[in-house]
Amino acid sequence: MTEERDCYMEKTFLPNRASFDAHPERFLLQYDDLPKSSRKYWKQRYSLFSKFDEGVYMNKELWYSVTPEMVAIFIAKFIQACDPSVNTVLDVFSGGGGNTIQMARYFNKVIGVDMNEEHIYCTEKNSEIYGVMDKIELHLAMWPSGINVELLSKFQNEVDFVFASPPWGGPGYTANDSFDLTQLEPIPLADLLRSFFQISPNVCLFLPRNSNLDQLSQVTRDLCGETARCRVLYVHSEGYLKGIYAIWGEKFMPTNQYDTSMSSLDYSVENSEYSSSTVLDHRNSHEAMNTVESIVGSEY
Ligand SMILES: C[S@@+](CC[C@H](N)C(=O)[O-])C[C@H]1O[C@@H](n2cnc3c(N)ncnc32)[C@H](O)[C@@H]1O
Secondary structure, X not given: OOHHHHHHHOOOOOOOHHHHHHOHHHOEOOHHHOOHXXXXXXXXXXXXXXXXXXXXXXXXXXXXXXXXXXXHHHHHHHHHHHOOOOOEEEEEOOOXXXXXXXXXXXXXXXXXXXXXXXXXXXXXXXXXXXXXHHHEEEEEOXXXXXXXXXXXXXXXXXXXXXXXXXXXXXHHHHOOOOEOHHHOOOOOHHXXXXXXXXXXXXXXXXXXXXXXXXXXXXXXXXXXXXXXXXEEEEEEEOOEEEEEEEEEOHHHOOOOHHHHHHHHOOOOOOOOEEEEEEEEOOOOOOOOOOOOOOOEOXXX
16 A cells, blocks of 8 residues: 555544544434434435444434435536546545545545535545445645645646535525525635636536526636636436536536446436536527436446
8 A cells, every 4th residue: 555545544634533432422313313203314314324324423414414325426427428537536625525525436536625624534434344445535624714725736736626515505406486696605606716726627516407597608608718618517316406517617517427438327217317508608598408318327
């Protein structure tokens, strides 16, 4: 094992680690431990983590905010198929590791950042269950204010792709017809994207399904130029539209390697996931092409 690999395995400093270690029961919640409003998520536990029964760690917030496993596998495969040269992915807002873990199965290294130490701890535990801890480096930090010059420079040197699933403001994010991306937490969409483009031109955001696409178009033009494009993938799972992936970076636009190599990818139709897509370009055209882009299946 190389020195570099050893270093990924070093545990992140967490001020309350000893207390977390002493009370695993607070992360191994059962149906009766969940707040009544979150009990509806219990039946989705294997969709969140197929290895749930092996002792997956989640706190109350993660029960409703983790990216479901198939949705996370989908984007990891998509990124790799579009650009096989991607080596290191930065997962900002890494939560309980839903995306971090699946990215680590497809890429050599994943750097996760989250401001919540319970979430970092859960990601560590969960990545051990999935056997990918040696590919993951975690940072307890607030984005963007907690990213110092040294860390930013490290990310700029190492990272090929920035992925982020920012908070959607809790389960009530669909209360309005359109999700206002200027109100995105922790900072408005334009500022968030600007912080990511400092690191890489290749970016993906996991956003609410009712996100305002006009705002996405406008921000794309403002930050990347009049002819820039943003690709939007509508991700369905178990019959529901779970959210959209908004993607920037030329290698990830249609007519790239992914679109031509799809048939050669090893997808299973069981537990099918699929996504239709639209490209937001200078004509501000939102008509979904409605092409089925992928089918992915359970791998465990
Ligand atoms: C939707 S969850 C991410 C879910 C994650 N992709 C997963 O699958 O587990 C959003 C995460 O963002 C974190 N967060 C919110 N504001 C943050 C900030 N300013 N800096 C860093 N992390 C933040 C929260 O602690 C939470 O874990």
